[in-house]
Structure formats: structure tokens, C-alpha cells
Amino acid sequence: MTDTQLSDLLSPPGADARPPARPTQPPSLGLGGGLRFLWTQLTSMRTALVLLFALALAAIPGSLVPQHSISPVRVSEFIEEHQTLGPIYDKVGLFNVYTSPWFSAIYLLLFVSLVGCIIPRVGVYAKALRGRPPRTPRNLSRLPAYTRTEVADAAPADILDQASARLTAQRYRVARHDDSVSAERGYLRETGNLVFHVSLLFLLLGVAIGSLYGFRGTSVVITGKGFSNNLTQYDDFSAGAWFSDSDLHPFTVGVKSFEAKFETGTVQRGAARLFEAVVAVTESPGSTPVKHKLEVNKPLNINGTTVHLIGHGYAPTVTVKDGAGNVAFSGPVVFLPQDGNFTSAGVIKVPDGRPERLAFEGFFLPTAVVDQQGPRSVFPDAMNPALFLNAWSGPPKKETGLPENVYSLDTRGLSQLKDAGGDTLRMALAPGSSYTLPDGKGTIEMNGWVRWVKLQIGETPGVAIALGAIGFAVGGLCLSLFIRPRRIWVRASQVNGGPTLVEVAGLDRADARAGLDEDVADLAAGWLSDTSGKGTGTR
Amino acid sequence: MNYEYYSSVTLVTSVVVYMLAMFAHAAEWASARDVAVENSARRRELVGVRSVDAGAAGTDPPPSAPDPAAGQRVEMFGRIGVALTVIGFGLSVVGVVARGVAAGRAPWGNMFEFTISAMVFVVATYLVLAIRSGMRWLGLPITLLAAVGNGLAVTVFYVAVAPLVPALHSVWFVIHIVAAAIAGAAFNVGGIASILYLMKKRAEDRGAVRGYLARVPSSKRIDLIAYRCHAFAFPLWTFTVAAGAVWAEYAWGRYWGWDPKETWALVTWVIYACYLHARSTAGWKGSRAAAIAILGLASFWFNFVGINLLVSGLHSYAGV
Ligand code: HEM
Numbered sequence: 001m002t003d004t005q006l007s008d009l010l011s012p013p014g015a016d017a018r019p020p021a022r023p024t025q026p027p028s029l030g031l032g033g034g035l036r037f038l039w040t041q042l043t044s045m046r047t048a049l050v051l052l053f054a055l056a057l058a059a060i061p062g063s064l065v066p067q068h069s070i071s072p073v074r075v076s077e078f079i080e081e082h083q084t085l086g087p088i089y090d091k092v093g094l095f096n097v098y099t100s101p102w103f104s105a106i107y108l109l110l111f112v113s114l115v116g117c118i119i120p121r122v123g124v125y126a127k128a129l130r131g132r133p134p135r136t137p138r139n140l141s142r143l144p145a146y147t148r149t150e151v152a153d154a155a156p157a158d159i160l161d162q163a164s165a166r167l168t169a170q171r172y173r174v175a176r177h178d179d180s181v182s183a184e185r186g187y188l189r190e191t192g193n194l195v196f197h198v199s200l201l202f203l204l205l206g207v208a209i210g211s212l213y214g215f216r217g218t219s220v221v222i223t224g225k226g227f228s229n230n231l232t233q234y235d236d237f238s239a240g241a242w243f244s245d246s247d248l249h250p251f252t253v254g255v256k257s258f259e260a261k262f263e264t265g266t267v268q269r270g271a272a273r274l275f276e277a278v279v280a281v282t283e284s285p286g287s288t289p290v291k292h293k294l295e296v297n298k299p300l301n302i303n304g305t306t307v308h309l310i311g312h313g314y315a316p317t318v319t320v321k322d323g324a325g326n327v328a329f330s331g332p333v334v335f336l337p338q339d340g341n342f343t344s345a346g347v348i349k350v351p352d353g354r355p356e357r358l359a360f361e362g363f364f365l366p367t368a369v370v371d372q373q374g375p376r377s378v379f380p381d382a383m384n385p386a387l388f389l390n391a392w393s394g395p396p397k398k399e400t401g402l403p404e405n406v407y408s409l410d411t412r413g414l415s416q417l418k419d420a421g422g423d424t425l426r427m428a429l430a431p432g433s434s435y436t437l438p439d440g441k442g443t444i445e446m447n448g449w450v451r452w453v454k455l456q457i458g459e460t461p462g463v464a465i466a467l468g469a470i471g472f473a474v475g476g477l478c479l480s481l482f483i484r485p486r487r488i489w490v491r492a493s494q495v496n497g498g499p500t501l502v503e504v505a506g507l508d509r510a511d512a513r514a515g516l517d518e519d520v521a522d523l524a525a526g527w528l529s530d531t532s533g534k535g536t537g538t539r
Numbered sequence: 540m541n542y543e544y545y546s547s548v549t550l551v552t553s554v555v556v557y558m559l560a561m562f563a564h565a566a567e568w569a570s571a572r573d574v575a576v577e578n579s580a581r582r583r584e585l586v587g588v589r590s591v592d593a594g595a596a597g598t599d600p601p602p603s604a605p606d607p608a609a610g611q612r613v614e615m616f617g618r619i620g621v622a623l624t625v626i627g628f629g630l631s632v633v634g635v636v637a638r639g640v641a642a643g644r645a646p647w648g649n650m651f652e653f654t655i656s657a658m659v660f661v662v663a664t665y666l667v668l669a670i671r672s673g674m675r676w677l678g679l680p681i682t683l684l685a686a687v688g689n690g691l692a693v694t695v696f697y698v699a700v701a702p703l704v705p706a707l708h709s710v711w712f713v714i715h716i717v718a719a720a721i722a723g724a725a726f727n728v729g730g731i732a733s734i735l736y737l738m739k740k741r742a743e744d745r746g747a748v749r750g751y752l753a754r755v756p757s758s759k760r761i762d763l764i765a766y767r768c769h770a771f772a773f774p775l776w777t778f779t780v781a782a783g784a785v786w787a788e789y790a791w792g793r794y795w796g797w798d799p800k801e802t803w804a805l806v807t808w809v810i811y812a813c814y815l816h817a818r819s820t821a822g823w824k825g826s827r828a829a830a831i832a833i834l835g836l837a838s839f840w841f842n843f844v845g846i847n848l849l850v851s852g853l854h855s856y857a858g859v
Contacts, residue, residue: 045820046820046822049823055809056810059806059809060802062797063799063803070798267698267700297709299789306792308790308791308792456792460794470777474777474778474781481774
């Protein structure tokens with residue numbers, strides 16, 4: 001049954017023609033009229049439907065095309081592989097779907113439509129809350145549920161009094177009319193619906209606050225060293241438009257130790273089993289450090305800033321002596337994992353080497369094997385660590401002060417060292433071993449290795465709002481979907497001193513409710529047996 | 540004792556039993572072809588409507604002269620089907636529990652475990668509906684789904700028992716997965732009901748309701764059942780997505796990151812929101828709304844199977 005038919009049924013006696021709900025043709029358009037027309041269109045249910053669909057559709061490409069915000073590396077790979085498609089995708093924002101103008105337009109329109117939809121409904125709802133149940137339709141037998149019965153020895157007024165009492169006991173709101181009673185219940189459904197839709201607005205607000213004031217960055221910290229919370233210490237950092245540097249709390253996190261365990265059984269061999277770091281947190285300069293355990297899923301919360309453990313890797317420790325025999329570099333160097341078995345790539349730069357500066361480039365393999373595929377790691381834990389390097393040398397470079405990427409080698413001004421046969425020099429180092437470069441250019445010793453952890457430091461204000469909004473949304477949804485709004489009418493009439501004719505009819509306003517017929521029948525049955533028992537559902 | 544082995548054996552057996560149940564229901568519907576249309580589902584609908592037919596059941600063709608022997612045959616096959624489904628259900632419960640015991644944790648660590656658990660919820664939902672509300676007509680598609688689901692699980696998705704990776708050690712993960720499995724079960728039943736609704740509606744519009752379709756309730760009533768399933772599942776799915784976001788906040792320090800899995804959870808959610816809207820929009824209720832519900836189910840499945848297997852993301856814990 002459509003809404004139109006229902007409202008026809010509900011129209012009060014005498015009102016045969018109903019004015020159309022909405023003009024089907026655009027009114028003759030002045031500017032104001034045009035705007036009003038647009039607004040009506042935008043806030044119509046159909047538009048909401050279309051916009052929701054558009055949102056679902058628009059979200060899809062972002063899950064299939066690599067995204068800048070998630071994996072910039074895969075975006076570059078994609079562009080390299082697809083020479084023609086790449087630039088086109090880039091232009092239409094397919095690598096940044098969720099911040100693209102078209103995606104934003106859809107959800108902003110949706111929320112504008114939502115506001116336009118909520119405001120009038122709140123008004124209508126407030127009126128309905130104060131109002132009385134609707135008047136009794138003239139012809140009850142046309143309603144979806146209807147029954148009639150005759151009672152011999154009761155006056156219509158008594159019947160109606162009884163009906164009022166029973167319906168009130170069943171928590172209906174009841175209105176008594178001359179020859180009838182009308183009752184309604186289930187107002188909470190509309191409450192739930194409004195709460196749900198308003199919660200969506202708060203959810204958007206929470207998310208917006210988070211992305212405007214929030215920040216997030218990562219920092220690689222070698223065990224034994226520390227991180228202090230200022231911009232220079234971040235490897236990468238992103239923040240919302242309204243974030244300012246002074247929002248960073250001046251705490252430090254010292255990484256005392258880090259333990260990683262991996263599956264050594266045959267099933268899922270190499271899968272991560274345990275990551276656990278011990279850190280010392282100094283909340284503000286001068287306060288005493290406090291030890292904490294930091295694990296995956298168990299972030300630290302330091303005055304609202306969260307610190308997550310999100311990655312780890314290896315840093316071989318090396319000592320390099322230059323051609324003059326002096327120690328030109330000593331310490332751990334962070335190598336970045338390239339695969340699940342932690343084949344790690346990195347660069348050792350020795351700018352202070354004299355007479356020539358030196359540089360090394362290659363791989364650290366925690367569990368090294370060398371086979372026809374070349375050297376690679378076959379297990380993520382350090383069971384047979386080895387360092388495979390090439391070497392470069394060149395005249396000293398002037399300090400420019402420009403920041404340099406520590407993970408890649410700028411080979412300008414450097415030449416690669418060759419072995420005696422004229423091939424590229426390759427060396428393999430195990431902990432404790434060293435290698436002497438040809439032509440007295442120096443030596444490199446691998447002292448051992450340490451682990452590093454990748455910390456993610458961030459703050460997302462507005463989470464509480466978003467979370468609360470979702471809670472209310474779910475609650476509102478449940479009310480909206482499970483409450484059964486129902487209207488019941490009882491009419492009692494007596495013709496010329498005959499038996500009293502009792503008519504009971506009901507209407508469910510929401511989709512898909514059950515038990516209406518039973519309720520109506522039960523109510524009527526109360527007079528049949530002439531007991532005043534309350535109607536209970538029969539099966 | 541080797542619980543892992545018992546788990547596999549009972550699950551494989553459950554696939555066989557579900558298939559037998561499916562054949563029984565197929566036989567039920569096949570023999571129903573020649574029987575009168577009046578059936579228990581329809582009778583039940585009319586219970587309680589004492590004075591007025593609400594119009595809800597009015598679209599079925601009038602009953603023709605019943606043939607008692609054929610009627611009994613239908614009933615027998617139907618009962619066999621339900622009995623077999625109960626056995627298959629028992630077996631798959633044992634399979635899931637044994638798997639949990641073997642792993643020493645809740646059995647929701649990978650795609651295999653999630654599938655067998657979700658199938659338990661699907662069949663449980665169906666059995667409650669079939670036994671309490673006389674909805675045995677769901678038997679054929681549900682047993683098909685259960686056989687295919689568990690069948691895929693033990694063949695394609697199977698992985699041996701292994702501990703969880705650290706990112707999955709979280710109460711929120713458990714809450715998230717259980718809610719997802721229950722919501723998924725209800726979406727599946729709702730989706731099946733929507734498919735049946737479309738079939739029945741078409742048949743009704745053509746005036747040619749025969750065979751299996753004659754035994755399912757009127758399109759109006761199936762529509763209602765589909766709606767109830769979705770109305771139950773949707774808030775739960777909302778909660779599932781929210782619980783996932785909380786878990787993500789703990790695991791990765793962001794509650795939403797447009798990971799493919801998250802994105803498709805949202806897409807699924809939005810499609811079902813469309814469904815609920817469509818039901819109250821003139822011109823969209825009925826067949827179009829049902830089509831949207833089916834689209835929602837497709838999106839749910841794609842998120843589950845497609846994203847796990849095809850796209851790499853933080854959530855790709857399939858372990859296959
Ligand atoms: C942000 C996007 C939106 C979402 C996710 C959403 C979601 C939902 C959901 C899940 C329902 C079903 C629950 C219920 O019946 O209360 C619903 C109902 C409803 N929505 Fe929305 N909605 C959105 C926007 C809108 C807009 C823009 C409008 C205005 C046209 C609107 C109007 C309604 C109405 C009138 C109902 C009640 C339908 C009924 O009485 O059955 N919604 N919405």
C-alpha cells in the first residue's frame with residue numbers, strides 16, 4: 001500500500017480531496033522560487049537515495065586504485081607501469097579519491113540534504129508529540145485491520161470507557177471522541193530516526209575536528225635511543241589545517257629494548273607472533289622517566305597524544321676507517337625492510353672520510369642464503385645475519401646544509417669501487433668480520449646489529465564526539481527499526497436500542513510490522529466474552 | 540587427541556550432510572509441483588485474522604483439490620531436509636568448537652575460521668525461523684549456501700591452525716568479528732528472501748505461480764521477512780563497522796584509513812542504508828528495494844572474498 005492510499009484513508013470525514021503534497025511542476029521561477037525549487041529537490045527522499053548511491057559508487061575506485069595517502073610507493077609504481085592511464089588518473093584525482101573534489105562534493109551535498117531533511121522533520125515531530133491521536137476515520141472497515149462485534153447489554157459510552165482504559169494500559173496515547181476512541185503509540189520510532197540522522201551530523205563534526213586539528217607522524221627509533229616530540233624528529237608528518245606546532249607536547253620516549261618473535265613452525269612460518277618494546281617516557285622536560293611496555297594494539301597515551309608501535313626492522317652496526325686510518329663513522333645504520341623476510345636495503349654514508357669520502361650501499365639479510373636468485377633473506381628473525389655491500393668513494397663534498405635522504409645515495413661525485421678483475425666490488429660481511437677496501441681506501445667492519453622500531457605519534461581530537469555519535473546512531477537506529485508505531489480506533493454505536501455495534505480497526509504506520517490483526521482481534525474479543533481481561537497476543 | 544583433525548572431518552561431513560539436505564528440499568519442491576498450493580506457510584499467515592483478510596495473503600491462487608498422498612510425500616521430504624540440516628548444523632558446530640580448542644582461542648583468526656563460524660550463524664538463524672515460524676521454504680537456498688560456504692572453506696580457504704598475528708590480539712577484534720558474522724548471517728538470509736521475493740513477484744505478476752514458488756509465502760510476506768532480517772542486521776552492521784574502527788584505533792592509531800576492507804564495509808553499509816530509504820520512497824519500494832538489498836549482499840561478499848584474496852591491505856588476514 002502506498003503512502004498516498006494510506007493518507008486517503010486517514011483523511012478526516014468530509015475532506016475528500018487532498019491537496020498534492022508537492023507541486024509536480026516547477027513553479028514559475030523567479031530567483032527565490034528557483035532556489036526554493038532547488039532546495040525542495042535537494043532535500044527530497046529521492047535525492048538522498050541518489051546521493052547515497054553516488055557515495056557508495058564513488059568510494060569504490062579508492063579501494064582498487066592505489067592511494068597516495070595509503071601507499072605512495074604503489075602510486076608511483078602504478079604511474080610507471082601505466083604511461084597513458086597514470087596521468088589521466090592523476091588528473092581526475094583517482095589517486096586521492098577521498099579528498100578529491102567530486103568525492104567531497106557528494107558527501108557535502110548529502111549532508112546538506114540531511115540538514116534540510118532534519119530541520120522540518122523536527123518541527124513536525126515536536127507538533128506530533130504535543131498533538132492528540134488522529135481523529136477516527138469515517139469508514140473504519142477500509143483500514144488494513146478491521147473487526148466488528150455486537151454487545152447486547154452495554155451502552156456505547158461504557159464500551160468506549162473500557163476501550164480507553166485498555167488501550168491506555170497498553171501504553172497507547174488515547175483520545176476520546178463523541179462516538180469513538182482513537183489511540184496511537186510508537187512515537188519513539190520517529191525519535192529514534194531523528195536521533196540517528198542527527199548523530200550522523202555529529203559524526204561528521206567529530207571527524208572534521210579530527211582532521212582539522214589532528215596530526216600524525218612517524219619516527220624510526222633505534223633501540224637504545226629515543227624520540228622527543230618536536231617536528232625535527234619526525235620522519236614524516238602530516239597535520240590538519242588548523243594544527244600548530246605548539247600543539248605538540250614536549251615529551252620524550254626512550255626505547256630501551258625491543259623483542260620480536262616469529263612463527264618457527266611449518267604453518268604460517270615467519271608470521272609475526274610477538275612485538276614488545278620497553279620504553280621510558282618522560283612526560284615533560286625535567287620529570288622522571290616512567291617505564292612502559294609498548295605492544296601492537298596497546299598504544300601509549302601521553303596527555304592525549306598516542307604512541308603506537310607500527311613497525312620494526314634492523315640496523316647493522318658498522319665501523320668505517322678511512323684511508324688515513326681514522327674512524328670516520330661508527331654506529332648503527334637503519335636499513336628498511338623490503339619484504340616479509342626483512343631483506344633490508346640501506347646506505348652507509350661516510351662523508352667525513354679523508355682523503356676521500358666513502359659510501360656503501362646494499363642489503364642487510366637477517367637470515368641470509370645465497371642461491372641462484374642471489375643473496376636474500378629466508379626468515380624474518382636474525383638467525384644468520386649478513387651484510388652485502390657495494391662501495392663508493394670520491395673527493396670530499398662541501399657541507400651544503402641541505403637535508404639529504406638518509407636512505408638513498410646520491411652518487412654524483414662518487415665512483416664505484418672495482419675489484420682486481422675490474423668487476424663491481426661486492427663484499428659480504430658477517431658480525432665481527434671486516435673488509436679492507438682496495439687501494440688503501442680504508443676498512444669497514446660489521447660489529448653486529450640492533451633493531452629499530454617505527455613509532456607512530458599522533459593525536460585525533462574529536463574521537464570522543466565521533467564515538468559518542470556512533471553510539472547514539474546505533475541506539476537511534478534500533479528504536480527506529482524496532483518500535484512499532486500503531487494506531488487503533490474503536491467506535492461504538494447503538495441503533496434504536498438494539499445491541500451496541502463495536503468496531504475496532506488498526507493501522508500500522510511503519511513498514512513490516514506484525515501482530516496488528518491479532519491486536520485488533522484481541523481488543524474486540526474482550527467484549528465478545530464480556531470479560532475485561534486485557535488483550536494478550538494469541539499465536 | 541587431534542582436535543584439528545576432528546574439526547576438518549566434521550566440517551567435511553557437514554558439507555555432505557548439507558548437500559543431502561539440499562537434495563531432500565529439492566525433492567520436496569519437485570514433488571510439490573503437482574500438489575495443491577495451499578500450504579502451511581499460507582495457513583500460518585491467516586492465523587489470527589479472524590474477521591478480515593488483511594489482503595496480505597490474497598495474492599496466492601486459490602487452493603485446488605488436495606491430493607493427500609502427494610501432500611504427504613512433500614511433507615516427508617521437507618521433514619527429512621530439516622532433520623538433515625539439524626545434523627549438518629550439529630556437525631559444523633562441533634567443527635567450529637574443535638577448531639577453537641585446537642587453536643586454543645576463539646576460532647576467528649582467518650578467512651577459513653570466519654566462514655565456518657558465519658555458516659553456523661546462518662544455519663542457526665534459518666533453523667529458528669523454520670522451526671518456530673514455519674519458514675521451511677528457506678531450506679533449499681539455505682542448505683545450498685551452507686554447503687557451498689563450508690565447502691569453499693574446507694577446500695579453498697583452508698589453513699592449518701596457527702596463533703594470531705599480534706595485530707589481531709584485541710577484544711575489539713573478537714567483538715568486531717562476532718558482530719560481523721551475525722550481521723552477515725542475517726544479511727544472507729535477508730538477501731535470499733529478497734531474491735525469492737523478486738522471483739515470486741514476477742511469477743505473481745504473470746499469474747503463473749507454480750512449483751517451488753507456489754510453496755513460498757506471498758511476495759508481500761517475503762518482503763516483510765526480508766525487511767526484518769535487514770532491519771535486524773543493519774544496526775548490528777553499523778556496530779560492526781564502529782567496533783572495527785575502535786580496533787583500528789588501537790592497532791594502527793587511526794580509526795579510519797580508507798583501507799580497502801574498511802572502504803567496502805562502508806560501501807556495504809551505505810547500500811543497505813539505500814535499501815532502507817528505498818523502502819520508504821514511492822517508486823522504489825518493492826522490487827527496486829529488493830534489488831538494492833541483493834546488491835548489498837553482493838558487496839558484503841565481495842568485501843569478504845574479493846578483498847581478502849585480490850587486494851592487499853592491512854586487513855588481508857586470509858592466510859590463504
Ligand atoms: C548521511 C546519509 C544518510 C544515511 C546514512 C541515512 C540512513 C538512514 C537509515 C539507515 C534509515 C533507516 C532507519 C529508519 O527507518 O529510521 C533512514 C531512514 C530515513 N531517512 Fe535517512 N539517511 C541519510 C540521509 C537522509 C536524508 C538526506 C534524508 C532526507 C531526505 C533522509 C530521510 C530519511 C527518512 C524520512 C527516513 C525514515 C524512513 C521511514 O520512515 O521508514 N535520510 N535513513
